[in-house]
Amino acid sequence: AFLENVVTHRNFLSGEYNTSFIDTTPELFVFPKRKDRGTKMLSFIGETIVNGYPGLEKVKKPVLTKAVVPKLKYTEPIPAGTKQLLDERGAEGLAKWVKEQSNVLLTDTTFRDAHQSLLATRIRTHDLKQIAEPTARMLPNLFSLEMWGGATFDVTMRFLHEDPWERLLTLRKQVPNLLFQMLLRASNAVGYTNYPDNVIEEFVEKSAAAGIDVFRIFDSLNWVEGMRLAIDSVGNSGKLAEAAICYTGDILDSARPKYDLAYYRNLAKELEQAGAHILGIKDMAGLLKPEAAYQLITELKSAVDIPVHLHTHDTSGNGVYMYAKAIEAGVDIVDVAVSSMAGLTSQPSANSLYYALSGTKRQPDVNIDALEQLAEFWEGTRSFYAGFESGMNAPHTEVYEHEMPGGQYSNLQQQAKAVGLGSRWNEVKKMYRTVNDMFGDIVKVTPSSKVVGDMALYMVQNELTEQDVYEKGEKLDFPDSVVELFQGQLGKPYQGFPKKLQDIILKGRKQLEGRPGESMPPVDFEQIQKELFEKLGRQVTSHDLLSYALYPKVFLDFEQFRQQFGDVSVLDTPTFFYGLRLGEEIEVEIEQGKTLIVKLVSISKPKDDGTRIVYFELNGQPREVVIKDLN
Ligand code: 3PY
Ligand code: ZN
Numbered sequence: 001a002f003l004e005n006v007v008t009h010r011n012f013l014s015g016e017y018n019t020s021f022i023d024t025t026p027e028l029f030v031f032p033k034r035k036d037r038g039t040k041m042l043s044f045i046g047e048t049i050v051n052g053y054p055g056l057e058k059v060k061k062p063v064l065t066k067a068v069v070p071k072l073k074y075t076e077p078i079p080a081g082t083k084q085l086l087d088e089r090g091a092e093g094l095a096k097w098v099k100e101q102s103n104v105l106l107t108d109t110t111f112r113d114a115h116q117s118l119l120a121t122r123i124r125t126h127d128l129k130q131i132a133e134p135t136a137r138m139l140p141n142l143f144s145l146e147m148w149g150g151a152t153f154d155v156t157m158r159f160l161h162e163d164p165w166e167r168l169l170t171l172r173k174q175v176p177n178l179l180f181q182m183l184l185r186a187s188n189a190v191g192y193t194n195y196p197d198n199v200i201e202e203f204v205e206k207s208a209a210a211g212i213d214v215f216r217i218f219d220s221l222n223w224v225e226g227m228r229l230a231i232d233s234v235g236n237s238g239k240l241a242e243a244a245i246c247y248t249g250d251i252l253d254s255a256r257p258k259y260d261l262a263y264y265r266n267l268a269k270e271l272e273q274a275g276a277h278i279l280g281i282k283d284m285a286g287l288l289k290p291e292a293a294y295q296l297i298t299e300l301k302s303a304v305d306i307p308v309h310l311h312t313h314d315t316s317g318n319g320v321y322m323y324a325k326a327i328e329a330g331v332d333i334v335d336v337a338v339s340s341m342a343g344l345t346s347q348p349s350a351n352s353l354y355y356a357l358s359g360t361k362r363q364p365d366v367n368i369d370a371l372e373q374l375a376e377f378w379e380g381t382r383s384f385y386a387g388f389e390s391g392m393n394a395p396h397t398e399v400y401e402h403e404m405p406g407g408q409y410s411n412l413q414q415q416a417k418a419v420g421l422g423s424r425w426n427e428v429k430k431m432y433r434t435v436n437d438m439f440g441d442i443v444k445v446t447p448s449s450k451v452v453g454d455m456a457l458y459m460v461q462n463e464l465t466e467q468d469v470y471e472k473g474e475k476l477d478f479p480d481s482v483v484e485l486f487q488g489q490l491g492k493p494y495q496g497f498p499k500k501l502q503d504i505i506l507k508g509r510k511q512l513e514g515r516p517g518e519s520m521p522p523v524d525f526e527q528i529q530k531e532l533f534e535k536l537g538r539q540v541t542s543h544d545l546l547s548y549a550l551y552p553k554v555f556l557d558f559e560q561f562r563q564q565f566g567d568v569s570v571l572d573t574p575t576f577f578y579g580l581r582l583g584e585e586i587e588v589e590i591e592q593g594k595t596l597i598v599k600l601v602s603i604s605k606p607k608d609d610g611t612r613i614v615y616f617e618l619n620g621q622p623r624e625v626v627i628k629d630l631n
Contacts, residue, residue: 038596038618039625040566041588046614046625047565049579049603055159056387058631061578067127067380070134070373078133079140081177086213091240095277098143098307098332104362105333107181107309108139109347110378111147111171114337117313117345117406119388121155124576125167125569127381131374132174138370142178143309143333144214147171148207149182150446151407153190154551157558162569165210165543172211179240181214182207185446186227187491187517188220191550192447194489194516199523199549201233206542208237216280216311218244220448223491224270225515235275242309243271244280246443248403252292258441258495264296265303272304278333279308284405284445286313290325297329307332312348313406317395319348320356327362338371340379344392345406351375384573402429403436405449412453421460431456434466439485440498447481448490454479473504488512523549585617 035043052058086094098105111132115123128147135145148168156164172180187194189203204215215234219226222245234241245267249259268279279300281288288296293310300308310331312319323334335347342349350364351371357363390410404412416428435455436444444452458479459469469476484490486497486505489512512519525545532540532548536559540548548555568576570590580586580600588596599617606612606629616623 037566037590038623040564041568041571041596042598042616042618042623042625044565044568045575045579045598046627048577049600049614050612050627051630053577056577059578061574061581064383064574065380067130067377069130069377070138072134072137074133078136078177081140082143082179083177083213086179086240091238091277094240095307098278101332102361103365104327104331104357105143106350106364106366107144107146107333107335108135108142108337108350109146109335110338110341111145112150112152112183113146113335113407114341114346116151118341118390119382119385120410121151122159122385122388124160124573125156125162125170126571127384127573128167129170129174131377132171134377135374136175136177138374139366140177141365144179144181145175146181146183146335148180148212149184149190154554157547157551158554160569161558161561161565163543164547168207168210168212179213180211181216182212184215184217184230186217186219186230187515188447189550192450194520195550196520196522197229197517199546200229200517202525203546203550204230204233205237206546208234208239210543212239214240214242214278216242216244216282218246218280218282218445219491220246220443220445221491221493222246222267222443223493224267224274226491227271228274229517231275240277241275242278242280243274243276244282244311245271246445247281247283247288248443249441250287250289250292251296252289256441261295261299263494265299268300268303272306276306279304279306281308281310282445283310283312284407285403286315286319286399286406287403288312288322290318290322293322293326294329297326297331301330309333311335313345314343314348315345315395315399315406316397320352323348323353324356327357338374338378340375340382344395345390345409384577387577398429402432403444404429404432405445407446408449408453415453416457419457419461421457424460427460428456431460435459438466438469438498438501440493440495442493448485451481451485451490454481458482470500470504474507478505483509489516491516525549
């Protein structure tokens with residue numbers, strides 16, 4: 001409803017990575033006449049009232065109470081934490097400090113992976129801002145706060161219409177004491193495709209300068225060659241490179257020997273040699289079982305000198321038990337979320353883990369009362385996002401079968417619905433496993449997991465069995481992402497691709513030699529700065545340039561949105577998603593000390609041209625906006 005030109009343009013839809021887009025389609029960059037901030041905001045609220053928020057069912061605005069922010073002595077100084085330690089000791093010094101701790105250390109993922117996995121990444125900066133400083137004050141002993149990267153970069157711009165860099169800078173000011181951690185998909189940065197090397201280098205440098213301290217770097221096929229550039233870039237920035245191995249399969253299943261203890265041990269050593277300060281184990285689907293965790297951590301602790309940091313998803317319900325075993329084996333840091341944002345496809349609960357470790361020497365040094373107060377805030381806040389819940393409400397042990405990452409489950413379910421396979425979801429999950437086996441049992445995590453999902457949907461939709469693919473493959477037109485994977489555009493899987501299937505899929509197309517990023521022409525940042533300056537008519541920052549280099553269409557779409565509706569991140573979340581009820585009045589702080597009072601007075605019937613007039617009061621003065629009713 002909001003954006004017609006740019007987003008529906010054929011080149012945009014094709015999703016091609018191409019920064020000459022502005023030059024070749026100037027007609028799309030005629031932005032609407034400038035309006036004042038109040039009118040822009042009323043236009044956005046009016047749109048939401050009349051047409052609803054895209055992707056959410058249009059319902060009457062629920063009555064939601066404000067989440068409770070803990071009452072603290074905010075005038076007292078914020079206690080020092082790991083951020084100060086990093087500044088004093090440097091990356092290696094900090095890694096050494098981690099190893100000296102006897103308690104297990106915690107990373108809180110509530111600001112990133114927890115809501116990526118439970119609420120389609122939709123938590124807005126407006127809510128994070130309320131609880132950032134209380135978190136800094138109440139949990140000063142955390143190892144880190146994971147709060148950026150993964151899918152958040154894309155979703156903030158695309159769906160929340162806010163700037164991911166502003167989120168980082170804003171939270172950094174409020175949390176001066178904790179390490180900020182992000183998830184970096186190595187050569188895919190925070191995207192789903194490979195980028196030229198200079199984009200990765202520039203992205204790491206600017207993210208470090210804006211406030212990221214720990215970069216968890218992974219490759220979606222565990223291909224170390226694909227991770228070196230990112231590890232080196234982080235090393236050069238003086239920040240912590242946490243190189244992560246994605247855990248797949250089951251080391252205790254002798255029928256499935258591909259990913260055994262030796263595989264993980266060798267990878268760990270390679271990553272340590274590549275310059276990692278911390279070794280991450282990224283159990284993105286939650287497949288690591290308790291006894292396997294004990295053996296894996298024991299093995300890795302003896303293989304490397306750097307600290308080991310374990311990440312999981314609690315989909316099976318075995319997360320806390322698994323962590324307890326990993327902690328017994330000496331893992332240094334584990335990822336948890338505040339309890340009301342934990343469990344299921346999210347991380348295990350910090351609050352539960354605290355109690356589970358009662359009476360042991362390694363119980364984390366956190367204030368449980370603080371965790372309970374934070375849980376109360378998040379319980380209230382989570383209710384604003386009810387429309388994004390996945391519907392999973394109990395542990396799913398079937399994850400051990402399909403092996404789908406926590407963050408993919410609800411996405412693939414949506415994708416299945418969108419192509420009319422909603423009622424055949426069980427078949428899709430089974431096919432996901434079949435495709436994995438056909439592909440040679442590969443690591444499945446963004447973006448390789450998406451390719452497995454695309455192929456599974458394709459096969460179910462076209463009523464194809466594994467046998468059919470081998471027999472009729474020559475005549476089949478496989479999804480682009482599948483062809484690209486088999487060309488080597490996401491790197492190389494351990495032990496290569498199955499040759500027979502690769503020939504069927506590639507049909508004579510060339511395979512890529514070497515690293516994809518190496519052969520891509522570098523992005524000319526000066527050139528795109530000039531182009532963007534001319535087309536947008538404003539100074540563009542180095543952050544804008546990176547957003548554009550990573551997501552050209554999403555960035556320009558967001559830019560057009562901002563021109564039309566202004567900065568909507570100032571709105572409270574229920575108003576952002578549901579607009580206003582008749583007669584409802586809200587206060588909106590548009591900048592410090594400047595507040596607008598907005599009241600919805602009435603909505604007209606649609607006119608012949610399908611428009612409605614929405615009548616407001618803005619600071620007591622009558623105002624109206626005309627909105628096209630798309631229902
Ligand atoms: C991401 O890449 O966003 C993930 O969280 C993968 O697990
Ligand atoms: Zn995760």
